[in-house]
Amino acid sequence: xxxxxxxxxxxxxxxxxxxxxxxxxxxxxxxxxxxxxxxxxxxxxxxxxxxxxxxxxxxxxxxxxxxxxxxxxxxxxxxxxxxxxxxxxxxxxxxxxxxxxxxxxxxxxxxxxxxxxxxxxxxxxxxxxxxxxxxxxxxxxxxxxxxxxxxxxxxxxxxxxxxxxxxxxxxxxxxxxxxxxxxxxxxxxxxxxxxxxxxxxxxxxxxxxxxxxxxxxxxxxxxxxxxxxxxxxxxxxxxxxxxxxxxxxxxxxxxxxxxxxxxxxxxxxxxxxxxxxxxxxxxxxxxxxxxxxxxxxxxxxxxxxxxxxxxxxxxxxxxxxxxxxxxxxxxxxxxxxxxxxxxxxxxxxxxxx
Amino acid sequence: xxxxxxxxxxxxxxxxxxxxxxxxxxxxxxxxxxxxxxxxxxxxxxxxxxxxxxxxxxxxxxxxxxxxxxxxxxxxxxxxxxxxxxxxxxxxxxxxxxxxxxxxxxxxxxxxxxxxxxxxxxxxxxxxxxxxxxxxxxxxxxxxxxxxxxxxxxxxxxxxxxxxxxxxxxxxxxxxxxxxxxxxxxxxxxxxxxxxxxxxxxxxxxxxxxxxxxxxxxxxxxxxxxxxxxxxxxxxxxxxxxxxxxxxxxxxxxxxxxxxxxxxxxxxxxxxxxxxxxxxxxxxxxxxxxxxxxxxxxxxxxxxxxxxxxxxxxxxxxxxxxxxxxxxxxxxxxxxxxxxxxxxxxxxxxx
Ligand SMILES: Nc1ncnc2c1ncn2[C@@H]1O[C@H](COP(=O)(O)OP(=O)(O)O)[C@@H](O)[C@H]1O
Ligand SMILES: Nc1ncnc2c1ncn2[C@@H]1O[C@H](COP(=O)(O)OP(=O)(O)O)[C@@H](O)[C@H]1O
Ligand code: SF4
Ligand code: SF4
Ligand SMILES: [Mg+2]
Ligand SMILES: [Mg+2]
Numbered sequence: 001x002x003x004x005x006x007x008x009x010x011x012x013x014x015x016x017x018x019x020x021x022x023x024x025x026x027x028x029x030x031x032x033x034x035x036x037x038x039x040x041x042x043x044x045x046x047x048x049x050x051x052x053x054x055x056x057x058x059x060x061x062x063x064x065x066x067x068x069x070x071x072x073x074x075x076x077x078x079x080x081x082x083x084x085x086x087x088x089x090x091x092x093x094x095x096x097x098x099x100x101x102x103x104x105x106x107x108x109x110x111x112x113x114x115x116x117x118x119x120x121x122x123x124x125x126x127x128x129x130x131x132x133x134x135x136x137x138x139x140x141x142x143x144x145x146x147x148x149x150x151x152x153x154x155x156x157x158x159x160x161x162x163x164x165x166x167x168x169x170x171x172x173x174x175x176x177x178x179x180x181x182x183x184x185x186x187x188x189x190x191x192x193x194x195x196x197x198x199x200x201x202x203x204x205x206x207x208x209x210x211x212x213x214x215x216x217x218x219x220x221x222x223x224x225x226x227x228x229x230x231x232x233x234x235x236x237x238x239x240x241x242x243x244x245x246x247x248x249x250x251x252x253x254x255x256x257x258x259x260x261x262x263x264x265x266x267x268x269x270x271x272x273x274x275x276x277x278x279x280x281x282x283x284x285x286x287x288x289x290x291x292x293x294x295x296x297x298x299x300x301x302x303x304x305x306x307x308x309x310x311x312x313x314x315x316x317x318x319x320x321x322x323x324x325x326x327x328x329x330x331x332x333x334x335x336x337x338x339x340x341x342x343x344x345x346x347x348x349x350x351x352x353x
Numbered sequence: 354x355x356x357x358x359x360x361x362x363x364x365x366x367x368x369x370x371x372x373x374x375x376x377x378x379x380x381x382x383x384x385x386x387x388x389x390x391x392x393x394x395x396x397x398x399x400x401x402x403x404x405x406x407x408x409x410x411x412x413x414x415x416x417x418x419x420x421x422x423x424x425x426x427x428x429x430x431x432x433x434x435x436x437x438x439x440x441x442x443x444x445x446x447x448x449x450x451x452x453x454x455x456x457x458x459x460x461x462x463x464x465x466x467x468x469x470x471x472x473x474x475x476x477x478x479x480x481x482x483x484x485x486x487x488x489x490x491x492x493x494x495x496x497x498x499x500x501x502x503x504x505x506x507x508x509x510x511x512x513x514x515x516x517x518x519x520x521x522x523x524x525x526x527x528x529x530x531x532x533x534x535x536x537x538x539x540x541x542x543x544x545x546x547x548x549x550x551x552x553x554x555x556x557x558x559x560x561x562x563x564x565x566x567x568x569x570x571x572x573x574x575x576x577x578x579x580x581x582x583x584x585x586x587x588x589x590x591x592x593x594x595x596x597x598x599x600x601x602x603x604x605x606x607x608x609x610x611x612x613x614x615x616x617x618x619x620x621x622x623x624x625x626x627x628x629x630x631x632x633x634x635x636x637x638x639x640x641x642x643x644x645x646x647x648x649x650x651x652x653x654x655x656x657x658x659x660x661x662x663x664x665x666x667x668x669x670x671x672x673x674x675x676x677x678x679x680x681x682x683x684x685x686x687x688x689x690x691x692x693x694x695x696x697x698x699x700x701x702x703x704x
Contacts, residue, residue, distance in 0.1 A: 048552040048553075048554055048555075049552055176641050176642075178641065179641070206407040206408055206579070206642065207407055207579055207580075207581075207620060207623065207624060208407055208619065208620065208623060208637070208638040208642070208657075209637075209641070210623075210624065211623040211624060211635040211636070211637035211638075212637040212638075212639075214625075214635055215634070215635055215637060233552065233553065234553075235553075235627060236624065236625045236626050236627045236629075237624070237625055239625065239627070240625035240629075240632065240635070260632075263627060273554065274553065274554065275627070276557070277553040277554045277556065277557035278553055278582065278627050279553075279556070279557075279560070279580065279582030279583050279585065279586045280582055280585065280586075280626065280627060280628055281581040281582045281584070281585045281609060281621065281624075281626060282585055282609065282626075282628060283585045283605045283606055283609050283610075284606070285628065286585045286586045291557060291561065293557050293558055293561055294554045294557070294558070295558075297522045297524055297525070297555070
């Protein structure tokens with residue numbers, strides 16, 4: 001892969017939310033995540049709620065200040081800091097001193113890196129017209145000279161996302177959920193970004209509207225060469241839109257692969273159960289298939305299980321899984337997973353699903 | 354363990370629940386919101402019937418009407434609801450309270466709407482039981498409550514009974530609500546999107562649980578959802594709802610393999626599926642849902658339907674029988690010369 005093909009490199013990125021009055025790391029929302037995004041690709045991110053998808057997306061944009069790790073965007077290090085904890089003799093994480101973070105001013109990058117939120121109504125200011133909402137993004141980055149140019153650009157953006165430009169003077173509540181999400185997308189596109197974190201952009205929408213928005217995101221990507229980090233919990237949608245998919249569990253990346261390969265040959269037991277849980281709109285198959293049902297709930301990210309984080313729910317957990325963290329390894333070209341069962345370079349899955 | 358009580362064997366020919374031409378409106382300052390506009394279907398003893406449709410199509414309102422839970426300004430403005438031969442809409446308030454939670458129970462998307470935050474799980478379960486079976490002693494009620502929690506897959510029920518709803522995870526609360534719904538062995542359970550707010554992993558647990566409980570108790574279930582995958586997993590029969598009307602109904606295989614209405618076809622085609630063999634461009638349903646303050650005179654789907662004809666705009670299509678128990682309200686099917694019935698087509702007299 002040529003160097004200039006890489007838009008974003010995330011290395012050992014960690015984000016803890018400290019708990020008041022407690023010395024430890026607090027909520028370990030994202031831990032040691034490394035991933036690379038190529039220009040123009042979509043990387044999907046799936047996992048149960050609370051596993052750290054939103055936190056990862058926001059930390060990459062530095063809307064959350066990272067705890068440690070590195071973010072390199074278009075060859076420029078935006079952030080770098082060593083991991084400020086170490087385990088004591090009881091295995092608890094205690095602070096250690098590390099040099100201060102190296103970080104750049106984000107303002108010039110805010111324009112290039114945008115985010116679209118899950119809840120369209122909550123992310124739009126109800127007191128502003130949609131024209132003002134889109135226009136505000138243009139103003140912050142001084143992208144238009146003169147009122148006429150600004151108005152023309154707002155109209156252009158609204159029609160680009162399939163809204164009637166005559167409706168620029170309307171307020172968010174006058175639009176349906178799907179249309180509000182289009183406003184959110186127009187606002188993100190206003191500043192001509194290269195990279196967009198799409199955080200569950202269709203989850204709040206009706207089934208009949210979801211595919212309209214998915215198609216629009218794909219069209220925008222083709223027209224504008226955008227790179228997406230696409231977060232969603234619906235695996236069928238994520239596979240459809242993404243070239244590669246990362247699977248997160250309790251703050252960690254447990255598997256990463258080309259998206260159809262991931263669904264055809266999931267290596268990690270967690271990915272297998274996740275796939276098996278997706279209801280298939282095919283009654284014949286629903287009747288015949290044997291489901292792997294995951295037992296129990298996701299453990300607390302304040303005290304994630306030692307060793308493999310998935311061991312409390314994994315049907316294959318063995319002694320080693322409770323002690324050693326399984327390394328994140330490449331098992332076949334481009335297919336990474338962290339599980340002791342997979343061994344060193346043995347690519348076979350623990351079970352066929 | 355089997356539950357002691359199973360429903361009585363179905364009396365000859367009588368369905369468990371019969372809904373006929375049900376109409377519900379909300380009388381708001383802006384006008385009459387016609388949320389449910391004449392729907393007809395039935396649930397047989399031991400049958401799982403799915404109601405699918407997008408948000409605002411009237412699924413919850415319809416269920417509330419069946420349970421006598423409608424609040425003003427909502428009101429049933431027409432039709433009949435018959436449960437084991439009895440007219441539910443004519444029940445006195447007192448008869449309704451014994452009906453709800455007794456012979457019929459309802460569970461909701463958000464368990465906190467039916468769990469009281471200030472009572473422990475055990476107190477609420479025992480209260481639900483004793484409201485209907487006054488004779489049950491406290492000890493007996495506690496035993497039954499613990500047994501029910503175990504039935505819904507909650508380990509260590511004695512400890513859970515002492516906990517309060519906020520101390521439980523989302524999946525656990527949903528199980529407690531199912532236990533509350535089932536504690537009096539209802540013959541009908543209405544489940545209004547009980548898994549919509551849950552992760553797929555927890556959804557899978559709850560669906561497996563509901564399947565098991567249904568098989569063991571033989572209860573009928575009316576399962577409301579917008580997720581076609583969930584319908585395929587669980588239901589015997591499916592009603593497709595659009596803008597307050599049932600546009601198609603049939604056995605689950607009819608709906609998925611032989612859909613007879615453009616809206617059903619559109620829903621099935623629009624979303625990517627994990628069993629797709631290759632990546633394809635999605636084919637969305639164009640346009641946006643209907644405004645129920647001013648619904649179209651003809652087929653409600655006409656503004657979005659790729660096959661809409663002149664007649665569709667002006668007149669509601671009648672039901673067309675496509676096969677045993679499989680009906681669709683669409684002029685395309687009428688044109689094919691199949692036999693029709695007027696159930697879907699009485700709009701004009703109410704307009
Ligand atoms: N601003 C915050 N402050 C404290 N904890 C947070 C904050 N944001 C997220 N968390 C916690 O971090 C974990 C990951 O959350 P999140 O990234 O929102 O997960 P996801 O998007 O996968 O559902 C959760 O335990 C959540 O409670
Ligand atoms: N209290 C109310 N006042 C006015 N309209 C209502 C009220 N409750 C529901 N509706 C209307 O009834 C229609 C159907 O709602 P609902 O049954 O909740 O839809 P679903 O459950 O299918 O999402 C909606 O269009 C909604 O606007
Ligand atoms: S490392 Fe062990 S516990 Fe973790 S996923 Fe693999 S088999 Fe399961
Ligand atoms: S009646 Fe007409 S508009 Fe309605 S679904 Fe059939 S073809 Fe389409
Ligand atoms: Mg999130
Ligand atoms: Mg509803």
